[in-house]
Amino acid sequence: MRSESEVLFDDTPFKIPVAERVTRLPPYMFGAINKRKYQLRVDGVDVIDLGMGNPTDPPDPLIVQKIEEALADSRNHRYSVSNGIGNLRKEVSSRYWKRYGVRLDHNDEVLACIGSKEGFSHMCLALMGPGDTAIVPSPYFPVHVYAVMLASGNVITLDTREPEKFLQNIAYTCENLVPKPKVVVVNFPHNPTATVIESDFYVDLVKLAKKHGFLVISDFAYADICYDGYEAPSFLATPGAIDVGVEMTSMSKSYSMAGWRIGFCCGNSEMVRALATIKGYYDYGIFQPIQIAAIVAMRHCDAAVESITTEYQSRRDVLCEGLTRLGWNITPPKAGMFVWADMPEAWKHMGSIEFAMKLLNEGGVAVSPGRGFGDDGEGCLRLAIVENSQRLRQAVRQIDKCLTKVEAPA
Template sequence: MEENNVIRFASRMDQLPPYLFGMINKMKMDKRRNGDDVIDLGMGNPMDPTPDAVIEKLVEVAKDPKAHRYPESSGLPHLKQEIAKYYNRHYNINLDAEKETYFTIGSKEGISHLCLAIMGPGDSVLVPAPAFPIHIYAAVIAGANVMKIPIEPEDGFLDRIAHICESCYPSPRVLMLNYPHNPTGVVTDKNFFREIVKLAKRFNFMVINDFAYAKITYDGYVAPSFLEVEGAKDVGVEFGSFSKSYNMAGWRIGYCVGNEQIVSALGKIKGYFDYGIFSAIQVAGIIALRDCDETIPELCKVYETRRDVLCSGLQRLGWDIEKPKAGMFVWAKIPEPFAKMGAMEFAIQLMNKGNVAVAPGTGFSDEGEGYLRLALVENEERLRQAVRQMKKAMEQMTV
């Protein structure tokens, strides 16, 4: 292409590395175009079906001409009431449907726009790392300074936060949490959230909890909502998603609940950017929240079995794997001697030599070096096959 001086980008673009999933996807698509059967454990993009009742409602409402106008941007009143009922039923939390709930075009969109509303140049944000990329880059795009804390620091996560807040000026404005955590699968309990609320009040920071994997839990573990602890609503909000609980990733529907002022700030900024979610999706969302509680344990059983198949397969190869108690991923330490290749190179070789797509840990910031993230989206048979192909690929690697 001829060089020209017309096309120039904002300087913030220089702070955005190529999006990891984009690169992995491109490699996978190139291989598939060549006829290779790539087993895709790269992205947490569910392949299992959305509940029938939800699809049927979408189709029904989509036939109504009235449903095609600009929607109610914060969410249909019935949908907002339904999420309030859901939080009451599942977590014993009372939400004001009108003021304390807001529907977003997926939780990723909501988190991104909320960051634009509550932080800017000169502000700092604490983000546990490794991290789902938007937890870091929403803040970067907003012009804020990201301070990473290891998700499992040796000196204790809470002490580390307190130390940073005491020693930095200005002290951080926001703490970004994500439990159950992607990519590591780390989970938490209400006591931890109680301590977070105490710290938030002591040091005046807001808390965002990304609760995308709220219901994808195993071995009897139940993930607490951040809002379950006293005082949480004074300091923060929680984002939820339909993508994982109901296999609705492509539909783009999520929500923000909690502190009224933060929810209102999200609404204010979104008012400039978008008009909300297609009404038919919102009505179908009511069905998901209201009628699909029983589909979730079935879904968890499917993931749990896949987790067991993948973890025991990798353990048989000699990998040191801890089974996650939640989420859709196995966070796997790359064994020696392969670890020294670096996670990206190892992932590329698994793709090239084994036809298995995985996410290198470095896609979740440098703290993920030495790890791979494997998504439990393929069926058991394909996961067994993936382990066999990984074994073969490793046999062919020269380290």
Template sequence: MSEDFHRIKRLPPYVFAEVNRLKAAARARGADIIDLGMGNPDMPTPQHIVDKLVETVNKPRTHRYSASKGIPGLRKAQAAYYARRFGVKLDPETEIVATLGSKEGFANIAQAIAAPGDVVLVPNPTYPIHAFGFIIAGASIRHLPANNGEDFLRAIDHAVKHSIPKPLAVVISFPSNPTAMVADLEFYKDAVALAKKHDIIVLSDIAYAELYYDGVPPPSILQVPGAKDVSVEFTSLSKTYNMPGWRMGFAVGNERLIGALARVKSYLDYGAFTPIQVAAAAALNGPQDCVDEIRATYKSRRDALVESFGRAGFHIPSPPATMFAWAPVPERYRELGSVEFAKLLIEKADVAVSPGVGFGEHGEGFIRIALVENEQRIRQAARSIKKLFSETSRSEHRETRPQKSATR
């Protein structure tokens, strides 16, 4: 019993553990940590959604076992969302499954479709469950440098031709966590054509599709004619409606794949608590001005981050979507690596971020900054970082300043 279990041995040490430990220690000694690390929305869930939960939870029948694939009203609400947002028609009975957030959906689709030794293509860096859901299921991962254009499609084509066995599936995720990259409909058209050419599955994650700032709303792969032949797409209410703790998401698309996911889930859970499902349907069917307000809040925070950090000497590329900024570690700290730089920000600036290497080895040299503090706190973080940079510069100057010659 001294050795790790088989699946546990396939999971590397948690990259964020040391950063989280330092964050907890700093708070224990009274430090006011500005936490821009975890993408955990700080705004309240819209009141009409909470009210529907309270109304439903007072009905005793809703405390019984629920439906693993989601109650009919919720699946119909998701179908209505896809129809109005993307112009995509979905059958609520055969093409939609409610999941306990998109993370659980990815983990269980891996259990449903992957066998030990199967190869799955995954972008790097990316959200960890995209790879580790399949690793836990026993599959092998081939990483592709994350990109939103022809380079990524060529990498898929090359990987399919040079992988033995032939890859089972490819994961794509736009808007992307952590890089905030977006993709247009032409990219999806090419991706679907490539998947059909090679007979592989496409698993698309659009959890951040409603958090966009500078252009047209991000599309769905299912807008491509024939995409449902090869694709399943995952969405989440967590960020769209400030409902992260409610754990409500969806998988939609190819009937065979959705059926496999539903069958696995039927053995594992009875679905989310029914009042949560009813409230989630109210979120999708109800007024959507709350989504506009949430998006506007994140845009204001993004602009405050880019402006204030820029004045502090820390250039942050402006993310076009998501609730994250993906920033290169400043040149003077590049040799530290993303983990040590993140630790330095906690210890010397009372600011917490996520090290980029936690999202894959190609994330080294970057940090992810979450827009989960208000504008005042973001500017406070910028001032603290500016002070750290200034102190570092003075220290470097003292170390490199030539010594005066000794006099007799």
């Protein structure tokens, strides 16, 4: 029999039984690359980071000035409302009308989120449960898959790089799956592949939604970052779209406000209400000075959006032209802040993760391996155009040096 002191100081490992929703999640695909990137920087290596879509450009000074003014008002340091202050929701409604000709009731059809990623994740929680299935575009932005899994739903991924074929596969799945999918996620301009569509795509999607009874979540994070005269259509501008779905937008990219964490869910009032219910239990809304600054941004900073888009287009051209000179197969994107590139044929035997690690270790350039976006992404890389043109030219030189200092294996 053990003494009392032996019982108190029992060194048997204590098991933590985490929820099944956590154990269902696979290992984070970018973990090893992020860890190595951090270590190289600690060692003094100047890593050129094209791995994450994290804008390096500051917001317009007017936006910064407004948040400074709001910070000085003690009333703005209290809890805010979880669905966003009224004037902010009115501004979003006004922007949809001016930009897309869409009328939204700011009380029932607009909600402020702590970034579109949070809004999307909690919308999945509001709509889905065990036995429910979501169709997700592939290669996929990770949260589109994992938010569904965390809501205990099932995921079907369909390749979205050929939009017409994507629609056909949605129809085929709905006709042959029992029970039918409950949610279809669309993401155009697409992350990671930069695939774009025209408005007739959404006409067909709404028809399918009404025929098969599924709900639509449109992730429209790159709405304003378009090039060469292309204009990304809004899902909500489609007749009947508000009957079947919502659209998530963000101020992260258009206004260089990524760290501010502010986005919006707009559309079907019942879906917006469900999200508002979830958020009412989870958070007290966005810090009010951020919301006030966001109003000023949408009201007075359209020129800043045009300027940052012009800058991204210039960076796109620099990176695409540079990699094309190296012999890479590059299609310049029409929208978004990423270049989706096929790996050079001589290196495809390595796999995208090993190749990305080679570029990081030997070239000092961080990129995202396509495998991190699912099986359909293998053989490709995603490169973010977040660095300035000079750094992008340097990145091309370092990639060239990395891949030519030894002959590529046969």
